[in-house]
Amino acid sequence: MAEPVKSLSLRLQAALLDALLAAYGAFALFCLTLGFRTIDSAGGLTLQSRPVLLAAVVGAVFVGRLLLNLFVWQTDRPRTEPFAKLFTGATVARRDVIVLGAVGLLSALASLVPFPAARLIAGGMLAFLVVGAIRRAVLHFLPNLPYARIFTVGGLAFAVLFPITAYLLEKAFHLGLPLRYLLDLSIVVLTYVMLGSGLNIVVGLAGLLDLGYVAFYAVGAYSFALLAMNFGWSFWMCLPFAGAFAALWGCTVGLPVLRLRGDYLAIVTLAFAEIVRIVLLNWTKVTNGPNGISDIPRPTFFGLPFGASGETFSTFFGLRYDPLHAIIFLYYVIFLLVIITNLVTLRLRRLPIGQAWEAMREDEIACRSLGINTTVNKLTAFATGAMFGGFAGAFFATRQGFISPESFTFMESATILAIVVLGGLGSQLGVVLAAIVLIGGIEALRHTQGLKAIFGPDFDPALYRMLLFGIAMVAIMVWRPRGIISSRTPSIMLERQRAAPGLLPKERRT
């Protein structure tokens, strides 16, 4: 901040005022949620007031805000500067090194004390410092490595090798890994990556805010289930049809609504998704209504089913039957689908159609003045996104073996949209990261036993995960308002070597 230096009394005044306002805000927020508690007693519900807790929280907000004001926001030299430098490219002075070293030493000492809460905080601090130091060291000694590429290739290699390696290690050494749980979770994450990638075409590239993406997921799932149940077709035969039906539905919905824009389009797509769900719920003859469709056939390995009896995958290859085989296979199926989706998207972005999508997102009127038929291009975006949603739906149906309209509520659409927005509109890598954070993160918060150290042994992290998760989302959107990945790679360059990062669009309504 290049603000002029203010006198001490002025600074103090401003800091106090700000802290008082923050404390008032905290009071207004917490006076009902923390100040009172209902207790289920013999004579009915009784109200217990907790003034001490409330005062402690409001006081903590006041003191914290005051300290932040005095030492970070209202000074010319914020005391957090040395820490911030760890995560930027700024030059580190000797002073900063001393401060960081001292804090590091203190944290190391504090992590030895017998209080678990203090140890947790000190440990966190230490981890923060170490990560920052490693980051600076790597950037200092190896400044010109293609980090984005290393990251992508490394991630892909991990995704390919993880199930097989983990399975073999488990079989060889009996490590007791929760393999089934990890694989199931990865499959769910990958399904959301697939859905996010599809929606990314519609929202991120073409700029059409679609709140009803789950409709295409549902169409894909039900197409697969009905084709497989009624005609006995295999997964691989049904897959193209599921995609085609979803794309067809995309066109059907798209044709009448695509003259709308922004908020209006969002509402109409939301309504269409509800129509799909309600039709599935009530068209009992075909969809079996709220009871859903069960016993949907599982995918087969080139015709070999994964089962315990008969001619199966395990007998064909002379392996001992293991239910994990089927799950590993499912993992690779969805992984393959994700890779195909992303390769196609990558290619489309470099073709005229993808450039037209992005141009439409930027300025529709200019597009029309350049002879681009926006209706046709919006339809192709809608249909392409819908097709990938349909593939994901077919996969979902075959993995679950059971589908019902329950699975295709608005909440799903919102989650998928959150993945796209959080990842950074238009960024494919962003979708992957956001899906891991959003779906995997919620799961991971179930296992944060360490928080018991702070909140006491009664604390059940699984109960608070949504709250923690909300805080994390707000934090990400405050610090990275354009999403996790905010740079955009141009689809074509005049000079191929030079990187010219642009910015992805902000969430915008036109």
Place this chain on the structure above:
Amino acid sequence: MRQWQNDPVLKVDHLTMRFGGLTAVDDVSFEAGSSDITALIGPNGAGKTTVFNCITGFYKPTEGMLTLTHPDGSSFSLERLDDHDINSKARVARTFQNIRLFKGMTVLENMMVAQHQTLSRASGFTIGALLGIGGYRAAEEEALDLAREWLRRVGLTSRADTVASELSYGDQRRLEIARAMCTRPILLCLDEPAAGLNARETDGLNELLYSIRVEKNIALLLIEHDMSVVMRISDHVIVLDYGKTIADGTPEEVRNDPRVVAAYLGVPDEEVRAVEREVGL
């Protein structure tokens, strides 16, 4: 017969545009010569941009005919075409009063989007190029050449890979013209191309517009407030006021037309009083 009536690229006949009770353009007729720079001028609110929007298909005129004739003799009724067909079929390109670039995309991407029609056809409507068949690569090279040529002419070659929103205002104006030229138009409509430019940039713009007309044999139709641009480069000036044509001729004729002077500068107070006395006010 005036020179622009010999071989008009655009013929506007009795164009009228009403918005509810407001008649923005009232029975305007004019011709734009096929290798002329035609300027449409008039005070604010005279209906110039409305005429433009009718020609480029953003408005459907209430009445009137807009006939565009290509050098090969084929003609198009613009009032019947969709806005994107006016560019892709009738080959009319336009720029906007408030610049409309694809701001998040690079300069080069802007130029490539403008060639969407050609490229899309070459890519076999995506499917061919996705499967790697057809001559998409060659078409892309050709499109890149055209983009390069226009970037060179507007002096933006070194900024080809920059994001459009990072360009200065003058560069953005020039990029918008270059982008419009990438659609290979035969009539280029410019809505206040000199607005917001300084004197040096205006000179550069004049040269650019002049060279487009001379070298490429492309007709230009422009709305302009800057009289130094209008008087210096245009061959034919049409003056609108309150939606009506009040003058139509060469720059010299228009400059000396008393009605134009009155519309721009007003009339002396004595005349107003004389008229008031006549009508009994």
